[in-house]
Amino acid sequence: MKVTIKDIARETGLSTATVSKYLNHIKIQENNRKLIEDAIQRLGYQPNRSAQMLRSKKTRTIGVLISDLGNYFWGPVIGTVSHYFTSRQYTVITCSYNFDKEREKAVIQDIISQNFEGLVMLPFDNQDYYYHLLQDAGIPVVLLDQLPVTRQKYPVDCVLSDNYNGCALLAEHLFQNGHTDICILNHSVHSYTVATRVQAVLDIYRQHGLNLLQKPYDCEPIIFSETQDVIFQNRQKLLKILESPAPPTAVFFTNYLAAMGGLSAINSAKLNIPGDISLVCFDYDPLFRAMHTSMTCVAQDLTALGNKACEILLRRISGDYSDFPCTEIINVQFHSGKSVRNLHAGEKALLNKTNKPAP
Template identity: 30%
Template sequence: MSTIQEVAKRAGVSAGTVSRYLNGHQLKASNRIRVEAAIEELGYRSNYLARSLRSKQSMSIGLLINNMLNHFAVSVVAQVEREMELNDYNIILSGFREDREVFVRKLENLIDRRVDGLILFEAIEDDRARRLLEQSGIPTLSISNPLPYSCVDNMLAANRASCREVTGRMIEAGHERIGILAASQDEYVSRERLAGVLEAFDEAGLPRKNAVVRIGGYERECGYRDMMALVNEDGMDCVFVLNYGRSQGAQQALNELGLRVGEDISFACYDYLDTKTYFHPSITTVCPPSIEIGSRAAREILSMIEEGRLGSGKTTYTDEDIAWLPSIIGLKGC
C-alpha cells in the first residue's frame, strides 16, 4: 500500500508538498504535474480511501477552540495542522467563543462526525461534556485549560513555574515590592500565573502584600490604565505584566511617563514577539511555547489513536521560554 512519503519520493518533492496538493493548495505547475503522475502510478487515492474504510477511521481530528483571535491559540492550531498534514490527517476546526452551550453543542457535533481524536483548547468544564467524552470512546487531549476527567489527558504550559522564576529573580535583584498586572482570575492560566508570583514571595520570606496586584481586562487600554496607577498611585519601580495585551498598554504608559526600562524602572512581561528585535532596551520576556505545544499535542493524539489508547487523566507540562534581558535593575547575568 502506497504512502504519502512514497508519492513524494516518486514525484521528487517533499511530503508536505504532496499534502498541500491533497488539501487543495496551489502548487507550481511542474510540482503539480509530478505529484499527479505519482499519485496515478501508485494508486494513492484509492489506497487512501480503502485504508479509511477498512480501518473505520475518518482520518480527521476535531479541534475545538475558544477564541480564534487569540495569538497563542492560532499558533498552536497552525502547528497542529502542519503535523496532521504530514500524517495524512485533516482537522475539523470549530470555535465556541466562551459560550458554554455552544461548546457542548459543537463537541457533540464533532463526536457525531466520528473524528478519530479530539483536541480541546481552553475547554469549559461541564457535566454534559464529560458524559459525551466518556461515552464517545474517542482519544481526547485538552490544551491550556485542564479538564478533571479520567477520560481526558491535559497538556499545559508551565505558567506557574515561569512566573515564580521571574518574580524570584526580581526579588534577588533587590526588589521587595513588585507591581503585578494580572488578568481576570476566572481563568485557569491567569490564576496559575498569579499563584506563581505569590509563591516566589513565600519562598523569599516576604509578605504577599508586597506584591501590589492590579487585576483587569486583557485589553491594551486596561494595561495602560493600571500601569499608570502602579506608578502614580502605588509608587512602583518594578513591574511584572502577566499577559500580552496588558503588557502592550503598560509599555505605552511607560513611554508617556518618560520612564526608561532597565534604568528608571524594572520591567518584565509576557509577549509573543522577540523583544530583542522590537524594543530598546530589550525586555525580559516570558514566551508561551505555542509551537512546541502544538507539535507535542498533535504527536500525542496521533499516538493515542494508533495505540487505541484513551485519556487517563494525566497532565504534562511544557516549559516556557524566558528571555533574560537587561530590563531588571540589579539583576546580574543579563
C-alpha cells in the same frame, strides 16, 4: 497506472495485510515500517482516503478547538497540529466559539455529529468541562494550557508549559535586582495557568520574607472575554496603578495579553524602560522584538506543546490508553533582556560616593 497496496507488498516482499496495517496506523515491526515507507517514497504511492474511510467508517478528521481564532499567539500550536496530522493523511479543521459557552457546546456537538476522530482543545478556562461530551461520544481529546477542575470527575489528558518554575525564575531575577515593590498584572478569573504563575511569584518573595499581598497593587482580577477587551482591561488597570502615590518599581506580566495592555499604559505614561519602570513577562511575543529595550521574559515552546498533544492524541486514536490520563509539562526558556533595572547598582554608587574621602 495508479500504485496500489499490492504494488507496495510486491516491492517490499511483505503481505498486503501488513501494508494495510501500516496505512491504518496499526503498530508493526520497525524493520517492516521502514521497508514500507521506503517503497511508498520510491513508487509515489497515494492512499485512496475515501475508500479507507468507507471501509473503516472513520473520517480521518482531527479538530483544533480554540476560544478565539483571531488570537495570533496560538498560531504556532495550530500550525504544529495541522502539520503533524496532515502528514499522516488526516484532515485538520480548526474551530472557534469566541468565548461563548453556548456556542462552544454547539460546536462540540457538531464535531461529534461529524464523527471527528480526535480533538486538541484550548479550554475557555479551568471551569470548562464540555470536553467530556466528546469523551462520552468516544472521541479522544487532549487539553492545552489548562487543568480543568473537573478532571477528577472527567479524567482527561493535558499538556502545559512549566508555569510555576518559569515564573519562579522571573521573580527571583526581580528580587536579586532589588525590586520589592512589584505589581503582578493580570490576576485572571478561573485560569489555572495564570493562578500558578501568580503563586510562583508570591512563593519566591515569601521565601525572601516579603508578602506581596500586603502591597496596594492587588486589584480586581481580569475577567477573560474578547482578546482586545482583555488588553484594554490590563491597560486601564496599570494606568491606575502607575498614577498612584507610590507606584511599583517593576511590573510582572503574567501573560502576553497583560504585556500588550501594560506596554500601552507605559507608553501613554511616557515612562522609560527600565529607568522609570522595570518589566518581566511570562510569554515571549513577536511584538517584543519591536521594543527599544529587550524584554526579560520566559518563552513557551509552543511547537513542543503542539507536538506532545499530537503524540498523545494519536496514541488514544489507535486505542492506547495505557497511561491515561496523563499530564505533560513542557520546559520553558528564560531570556535575560534589558528591561529590569538593577536597583542595587544605584545604592552601591551612592555608598561609594558617600565613603569617598574628602579631597
